[in-house]
Amino acid sequence: MKAIILFGHGARDARWREPFDRLASLWREQHSATPVELAFLEMMQPSLEDAVASLVSKGASQITIVPVFFGQGGHLRNDFPVLLADCQKKFPAVTLSATLAVGEDLGVLQAIVDFGARAL
């Protein structure tokens, strides 16, 4: 079974995660056959490892991790590959893969431009 993890940075302020909770809800409404979990790099739970464990316990065998970051900076270029490799070692029976950061997607950038245009 395929599954998806929406992976964000995390922040001290609990309200920061509201759009992430909304993202997960949207996913569940539209793609109910594919389980989703949130995961955070720091300051928020669950960790990437906990999210993978949760999806594996639901029967996931192929997990795609989507970094919900704008840019590919140090976190995604340095910290994330190490985390991902650690998770893969701990869960050898599941196939983990990752996409580019969502900020690399033209559709996401266009939605931001359209939001700005509506606000003028």
Added chain:
Amino acid sequence: MKAIILFGHGARDARWREPFDRLASLWREQHSATPVELAFLEMMQPSLEDAVASLVSKGASQITIVPVFFGQGGHLRNDFPVLLADCQKKFPAVTLSATLAVGEDLGVLQAIVDFGARAL
């Protein structure tokens, strides 16, 4: 004249800003009558104040600032309003306003969900 500032967090790794540069290019292609500048909270230039100054020098009288952040955490709830008020004091002839973070927009969230769905 109206203008827009796309305001991001900033990061140490210069490559982090690539999606922001792409956003500004998209804006210029699609909304050429409305000047755009990027601005960053920390670690990258220009600052919000420098971006406002640049747009004012081009004749902007109404500037909308779009926080290109996912969540409304401490940076947007605490740091950003202070920065914005400081800029407004320094440039009393221009009207500054700010939108919510782009992560509050359903169109942006939907684009992220669609990106994830295509990656499965």
